[in-house]
Amino acid sequence: METEVVLESEITCPECGFKKRERMPVDACQWFYECEHCHSLLKPKAGDCCVFCSYGSVPCPPVQLSSQHGQKGCCQ
Numbered sequence: 001m002e003t004e005v006v007l008e009s010e011i012t013c014p015e016c017g018f019k020k021r022e023r024m025p026v027d028a029c030q031w032f033y034e035c036e037h038c039h040s041l042l043k044p045k046a047g048d049c050c051v052f053c054s055y056g057s058v059p060c061p062p063v064q065l066s067s068q069h070g071q072k073g074c075c076q
């Protein structure tokens with residue numbers, strides 16, 4: 001049984017701790033994100049495909065879909 005893909009994630013800036021709910025792209029990885037509070041440019045941590053997988057409350061939709069199908073990976 002497939003669960004519904006979550007399209008929103010709360011991203012937390014590792015520099016200042018500012019949190020914001022953002023809508024994630026469905027068919028792509030987002031490699032950069034600028035914190036609107038401190039203006040730090042976030043990049044994915046090593047081994048993660050996007051900023052949502054590194055700093056979000058929910059992994060990106062491509063990762064959610066691949067894990068539902070027993071696969072590892074993303075849209076890289």
